[in-house]
Amino acid sequence: MTTQTTVPLLDLTEQYRVIGPELEAAALEVLRSGRYILGDTVERFESAIADQLGVAHAIGVSSGTDALLVALMALDVRPGDEVITTPFTFFATGGCLARLGARPVFVDIDPRTYLLDEAAVAAAVTERTRGIVPVHLFGRCVENTPLASIAERHGLWILEDAAQAIGARDSTGPAGGLGDFGAFSFFPAKNLGACGDAGLITTNDADRAAAARRLRVHGESSQYHHQQVGANARIDALQAALLQVKLRYLPKWNEARRQNADRYQSSFEAAGLSETLTLPAGDDGGHQVFHQYVVRAPRRHALKQHLAASGIGHAVYYPVPLHLQPCFADLGQRPGSLPESERAAEEVLALPIYPELGTDRQDRVVEAIAEFYRR
Numbered sequence: 175m176t177t178q179t180t181v182p183l184l185d186l187t188e189q190y191r192v193i194g195p196e197l198e199a200a201a202l203e204v205l206r207s208g209r210y211i212l213g214d215t216v217e218r219f220e221s222a223i224a225d226q227l228g229v230a231h232a233i234g235v236s237s238g239t240d241a242l243l244v245a246l247m248a249l250d251v252r253p254g255d256e257v258i259t260t261p262f263t264f265f266a267t268g269g270c271l272a273r274l275g276a277r278p279v280f281v282d283i284d285p286r287t288y289l290l291d292e293a294a295v296a297a298a299v300t301e302r303t304r305g306i307v308p309v310h311l312f313g314r315c316v317e318n319t320p321l322a323s324i325a326e327r328h329g330l331w332i333l334e335d336a337a338q339a340i341g342a343r344d345s346t347g348p349a350g351g352l353g354d355f356g357a358f359s360f361f362p363a364k365n366l367g368a369c370g371d372a373g374l375i376t377t378n379d380a381d382r383a384a385a386a387r388r389l390r391v392h393g394e395s396s397q398y399h400h401q402q403v404g405a406n407a408r409i410d411a412l413q414a415a416l417l418q419v420k421l422r423y424l425p426k427w428n429e430a431r432r433q434n435a436d437r438y439q440s441s442f443e444a445a446g447l448s449e450t451l452t453l454p455a456g457d458d459g460g461h462q463v464f465h466q467y468v469v470r471a472p473r474r475h476a477l478k479q480h481l482a483a484s485g486i487g488h489a490v491y492y493p494v495p496l497h498l499q500p501c502f503a504d505l506g507q508r509p510g511s512l513p514e515s516e517r518a519a520e521e522v523l524a525l526p527i528y529p530e531l532g533t534d535r536q537d538r539v540v541e542a543i544a545e546f547y548r549r
C-alpha cells in the first residue's frame with residue numbers, strides 16, 4: 175500500500191512561502207557584498223540575537239555541535255575530566271565530551287519532564303567532576319537553581335545544551351543565559367533554523383566570550399598567532415543574514431507552537447485520551463517553546479504503524495539513550511542502568527507542532543490517534 179503524508183511532522187516550505195522574499199533579499203545582499211565569512215553581517219546578527227535572548231555575548235558558529243565543542247574547549251575540558259549529563263538527548267551532547275577525551279557521566283532523567291534529574295546529578299559528583307551539561311530537551315528549560323547550587327558547592331561549570339530551546343526560560347532567566355555557557359543549534363528543523371548548518375554560543379562573561387571567539391578561529395589571538403589550538407567553527411555570513419530575518423519572527427513562531435500545544439491538550443482531553451497518553455508536563459509558567467510535542471504512547475509500535483498508514487508524520491526522539499550506544503559501551507552502563515531514560519526511549523512519540531500546522535491538520539492528528547485507541 176502506498177500512503178501519502180497528509181500531515182507532515184514539519185514542513186519548512188510553508189514558512190518559506192511567507193518570508194521567502196525577505197530571505198532572498200538578505201541572501202542577495204550578502205552574495206553581492208563579497209564578504210562571506212564573519213564580518214559586519216555576522217556582527218549585526220550576533221548583537222541582535224544577544225539582545226533578543228537577553229544575554230551579554232553571542233558568538234555565531236558553524237553548528238550546534240560546534241557550539242558545544244568550542245564551549246567545552248573554552249571551559250578547558252581535558253582528557254579524564256568527568257562531565258555529568260543526560261543520556262536522553264541527541265548524540266552531540268555526549269559525543270562532544272568524548273571527542274575531547276572527557277568522560278560523559280550519564281545520569282537518569284525526571285520521568286515527568288524528560289530532563290536531567292537534579293538528585294541524580296548531585297549523587298554523581300566525584301573529585302574528577304568538572305561540569306554539568308543540562309539539555310533543555312524538546313524546548314523546556316531545566317530549572318537552573320538546583321543545578322547552580324550543586325555547581326557552586328563543588329566548583330563546577332554549567333554548559334546549557336539549549337539547541338532545542340531558543341526563546342525558552344526557566345523560572346529565573348533565559349535559556350543560554352543561566353549557566354556559564356549556552357549552546358544553540360540552527361539546524362533547519364529547529365525553532366530558529368538556518369538554510370544549512372549553523373549554531374551559537376552564548377555567555378554573560380566577557381572573558382569566556384573572548385575565549386570562544388578565539389577558539390572558533392583556530393585559537394587565533396591575532397591573525398596567524400596562536401596561544402591555543404582551536405577549530406574552524408565560524409558561522410557563514412549567508413546563514414547569519416538569513417537567521418537575522420527569521421529572528422524577528424521567532425517570538426511569533428514560538429507562541430504558535432505554544433498555542434498548538436494548548437490545543438492538543440484540550441483536544442486530547444475532549445477525545446478522552448488524556449489518561450491513555452501521557453501529555454507533556456505543562457507547569458513551567460508557559461515558558462517552554464515546544465521544539466517537539468512529545469507524548470508517551472501505549473503500544474507505540476502499533477500506533478506508529480497506524481499513523482504511517484494514515485499519513486500522519488511522527489518521530490521517536492530518541493530511540494536509544496546514549497549510555498546504551500555501542501560507542502559508549504566502555505563506560506560500563508547496561509540495559510537497566512538508567513531505567514527512566516530507557517523507558518522514555520521506548521514510550522515517547524513526537525507529533526507535528528510546527529507553527530503553520532493549522533487547526534484542520536491538527537484535528538486530523540488527534541482523530542487518527544483517537545481512532546487507534548478506540549479499536
Ligand SMILES: Cc1ncc(COP(=O)(O)O)c(C=O)c1O
Binds near residue numbers: 240
Ligand atoms: C539537544 C541537541 N544538542 C545538540 C545538537 C547539535 O546541533 P547541530 O545539529 O546543529 O550540530 C542538537 C541538534 O541537532 C540537539 O538537538
